[in-house]
Amino acid sequence: SMDWENYHDLDAINAWMDDLAKEYPSIVSIIIGGSTFEGRQIKGLKISHGSGRRIVFLEGGIHAREWISPATVTYITNELLNSTDEETMAAARDFDWYIFPVTNPDGYIYSHSTNRMWRKNRRPEHGVDLNRNWNNNWLVVGASTDETRDDYAGLGPFSEPETRTFSTYLASISDKIDLYLSFHSYGHLLLIPFGNTTEPLANYDDAISIGRRAMGALSVRYGTQYKTGNIAEAIYLATGGSIDWIKESLKIPLVYCYELRDNGTYGFVLPPSEIMPNNLEVMDSLLDLIMQAKRFG
Ligand code: 0X9
Ligand code: ZN
Numbered sequence: 001s002m003d004w005e006n007y008h009d010l011d012a013i014n015a016w017m018d019d020l021a022k023e024y025p026s027i028v029s030i031i032i033g034g035s036t037f038e039g040r041q042i043k044g045l046k047i048s049h050g051s052g053r054r055i056v057f058l059e060g061g062i063h064a065r066e067w068i069s070p071a072t073v074t075y076i077t078n079e080l081l082n083s084t085d086e087e088t089m090a091a092a093r094d095f096d097w098y099i100f101p102v103t104n105p106d107g108y109i110y111s112h113s114t115n116r117m118w119r120k121n122r123r124p125e126h127g128v129d130l131n132r133n134w135n136n137n138w139l140v141v142g143a144s145t146d147e148t149r150d151d152y153a154g155l156g157p158f159s160e161p162e163t164r165t166f167s168t169y170l171a172s173i174s175d176k177i178d179l180y181l182s183f184h185s186y187g188h189l190l191l192i193p194f195g196n197t198t199e200p201l202a203n204y205d206d207a208i209s210i211g212r213r214a215m216g217a218l219s220v221r222y223g224t225q226y227k228t229g230n231i232a233e234a235i236y237l238a239t240g241g242s243i244d245w246i247k248e249s250l251k252i253p254l255v256y257c258y259e260l261r262d263n264g265t266y267g268f269v270l271p272p273s274e275i276m277p278n279n280l281e282v283m284d285s286l287l288d289l290i291m292q293a294k295r296f297g
Contacts, residue, residue, distance in 0.1 A: 028081070035161055058076065132240035141195075184257060
């Protein structure tokens with residue numbers, strides 16, 4: 001079973017997904033988005049109440065130490081299946097949900113077993129930052145050729161099995177994706193592409209206003225203030241991240257990256273007592289995003 005009072009390791013999350021597929025055989029199926037350097041599967045869940053629906057895609061855990069990311073994504077999944085809230089269940093029914101709580105499973109395991117502050121994948125010796133390895137402006141800015149650094153971009157675009165296989169999987173379903181959300185921590189931000197320039201993307205105004213409105217919804221419950229902006233203006237210049245490639249190469253209409261709780265007090269080592277407050281406010285924002293994505297799409 002699963003709860004959101006504590007963080008859970010990869011085995012627990014995978015076992016929980018298997019249980020859901022057994023519990024809801026007509027709605028939930030296990031999906032495999034790719035494979036890792038150490039040979040693991042990138043495992044996810046599809047929630048579908050019928051054919052012909054547009055897709056909402058949730059990407060969690062690409063950075064190993066950002067444990068609140070899988071905790072958020074698993075919570076959203078649980079709400080979509082077990083909530084008694086009508087708006088939540090409508091959101092669950094109206095889209096096909098493709099959900100990957102842990103897209104860097106090797107790193108996530110290592111962060112639990114050995115080094116809590118591990119970020120990258122587990123390519124020897126030092127790992128590659130999977131959020132610098134996508135084939136969009138690879139190594140242009142805010143990324144490193146020094147393998148000891150946390151922003152090491154790898155030997156080339158998509159040099160890593162995780163990004164190569166997962167991007168191929170995404171491309172195979174991309175014509176049906178309306179909304180793509182990537183979950184990171186920390187910083188109370190909602191980011192939109194791109195990371196190499198503050199020049200606005202094609203639908204910048206719509207993406208920003210939709211995001212701001214959703215962050216207004218997020219703030220209602222506890223007053224948490226998220227700032228919405230493009231990567232380069234809101235956080236720092238950085239290229240080779242997932243959302244830039246997904247926006248530019250797959251032409252997905254709405255693409256966002258959450259930088260979840262907190263704002264630096266605990267940083268990556270967010271106390272378990274903040275998991276549920278984080279999840280509740282993010283869920284509020286997600287419902288608002290879904291409502292707007294329906295109108296937009
Ligand atoms: O640096 C990152 O990858 C993200 N911040 S984090 O502290 N979670 O590592 C920012 C991601 C910005 N997104 C892209 N460049 N696509
Ligand atoms: Zn991150």
